Amino acid sequence: MGPLHDTIVAPITAYGRGAVAIVRVSGPDAFEVARRLCPDFPEAPESGRARHVRLENGDDGLLLAFAEGSGYTGERSVEFQVHGSTASVQTLLDACLRLGCRLAEPGEFTFRAFLNGRMDLTQAEAVRALAEAQTALQLREAGLRRDGALRLRVAGLRRSLLELLAEVEARIDFSEEIGDLEPQAVAGRIREVRSAIADLQATAASGRVLRRGFRVALVGASNAGKSSLLNALAGRDRAIVTDVPGTTRDFIEEPIDLGGLPVVLIDTAGLRQTDDPVEREGVRRTLEVAAAADLALVLHPCGCPEPPPELGHPPSRLLVRTKADLAPPDGPGLAVSAATGEGLDELRAAIRRESGVPDSLGPTIEPRHAPLLEAADSALGLAERALADGLTTDLLATALQSALRELGRIDGSEADADLLDAIFSTFCIGK
Ligand SMILES: Nc1nc2c(ncn2[C@@H]2O[C@H](COP(=O)(O)OP(=O)(O)O)[C@@H](O)[C@H]2O)c(=O)[nH]1
Ligand SMILES: [Mg+2]
Structure with a gap:
């Protein structure tokens, strides 16, 4: 700069x-x-x-x-x-x-x-998120951070640690005058900060979904209705639909806005035995993509006599009975019809539930914050151990300082030039 x-x-x-x-x-x-x-x-x-x-x-x-x-x-x-x-x-x-x-x-x-x-660094990052938001939920979450919701929480943690550090350091210099630290009380305060750090860390999962989209793979046998369901959920003819088995040979990704939640639908090649090398490669990729997705919708037509397909190492999955307009649902699973739209709202709600993103979503941490919180937490773990083992107040103070430094890199109160460069160089011109 x-x-x-x-x-x-x-x-x-x-x-x-x-x-x-x-x-x-x-x-x-x-x-x-x-x-x-x-x-x-x-x-x-x-x-x-x-x-x-x-x-x-x-x-x-x-x-x-x-x-x-x-x-x-x-x-x-x-x-x-x-x-x-x-x-x-x-x-x-x-x-x-x-x-x-x-x-x-x-x-x-x-x-x-x-x-x-x-603004602090969390708010600067929120500005970038506001400018990049594509769904209502992304916008609302970034708005909370822009208003300082994350800043407040990080500042609160730093304030607690600074107060504690001041008391610890006072003991180092004047321990005779003001008596010794009460290890129980200090440990209790450190535990409180660690639990607040854990609460922040727990927002990472929702944050990840907001940033890269909740990835949902549609899998099932050929002609199960995967491409049709993708088109119905996307509201446009994205994938080719035919009654020729093996039409979809590669997978395609379609980002959609599911009531504010960013979702990436992944259409895949039908799972079937085939001699065609191109289709076989498609099937191999399907299994790979399904395993890497956040959720697999296993599609199985209503009235189909065969059992639904098995997946190797799937993520969480949801059984969806397709073509409910042709035959009554005959077994477990959510009945839908891409032709009539039946069951699609229920399916959308189910995907939303599976995403784990709460309706009352608060501010979430950025990927950059995760290792810093982790480091702050392990420094506080050391501080707790120093207390338990009756080690010197010097060691305790050092551990607290180190936790403070890590948290300071989140909001920028202890940021160096390299860190600032790394953050602001990811912005576009004009921001
Ligand atoms: N009646 C009816 N036909 C459907 C439905 N979904 C798909 N199909 C038909 O089933 C065939 C295979 O659909 P497609 O989406 O290409 O299946 P895919 O091979 O799993 O991608 C096509 O002829 C579709 O028109 C549905 O909900 N109702
Ligand atoms: Mg298809």
Whole structure:
């Protein structure tokens, strides 16, 4: 990242044609740049208030100004809302560059927001998630984190440990004056923090589903109705459906939005004995994909005299009786019909249940946080053992400090340049 004392500029909306584009200028010269481009820009503009402006490139639009301590970055900044043509955006950018601005690097606005205390790292990561969200649930969860739900929990843990550390360190220096530590009480407080860490770790499973989608493989014999069911759930003709067995020879993936939950449906080749080498490879891949999925829907037509197929090492599975419009359900499993839509709502609800994502989903941790929580927890495990074994307060303090450092890397209160670089370099330009 570049130095902070310069003024940066970038479009914060996607490149390409659109009704409106927004160009942000952030840094000490932001107001000066605005004044040069719009002569009647006021001396002390009101923060967040929009004014109509005409620009020297012939375009017009709205201009918002933010004083230091407000706005997205927390620096002096202005945002031009202009027409979304490439010419409008490019000429405005060029003008800003001529006036001494530098093109912002990817993630640099958010980086500055972090450095200026406008957000911590969990909130910066939430901004990225908000911009990438494709389903309502992804959006809601990211919104909670943007509001600071994770920040609060990490800060709470750090506060508890800092208080404890202060008491422990006071004993190291003045143990005669204030007496010895009560190991039971200290151990109790460490256990509380460890249990709160475990609660955070438990959100990883839902977080993983939100980020990569809940992967559901449709398996079953040829003609069981796998491709038809995928199309019915996806609401479009994605997979080829024929009555010729062996039509689907490779697997296809279709991401769908299941009431806000991101789900990846995987259609597979029918499980059957065959001499065709291409289809045999398809069957082999089917078994592999099914084993790697989060859930396998085992499809078996209603009224079919044969038993449902066996899977080698399946994940959790759900027996689904297909073509319920042709024959009455005759055995266990959820009866559905891709033709009439019967049972599809029940199937959607069942998939949702199997995903394990609770309806009242709170903030979830990012994959980056998991090893840090793990390390913090094992440091606290050492601290507990140091207490139990009656080891020195020095060792106890060292373990607490180490746990604090790990937690500090989650919210950024103890982040080094490499960590910050690793996080903000994953952002797009304009964020
Ligand atoms: N009546 C009826 N026919 C279905 C249903 N689902 C699939 N089929 C038919 O069964 C045949 C095989 O379907 P397909 O989805 O290609 O099965 P796949 O081989 O398991 O992918 C096709 O002729 C479909 O039209 C259903 O719910 N009702
Ligand atoms: Mg098929």
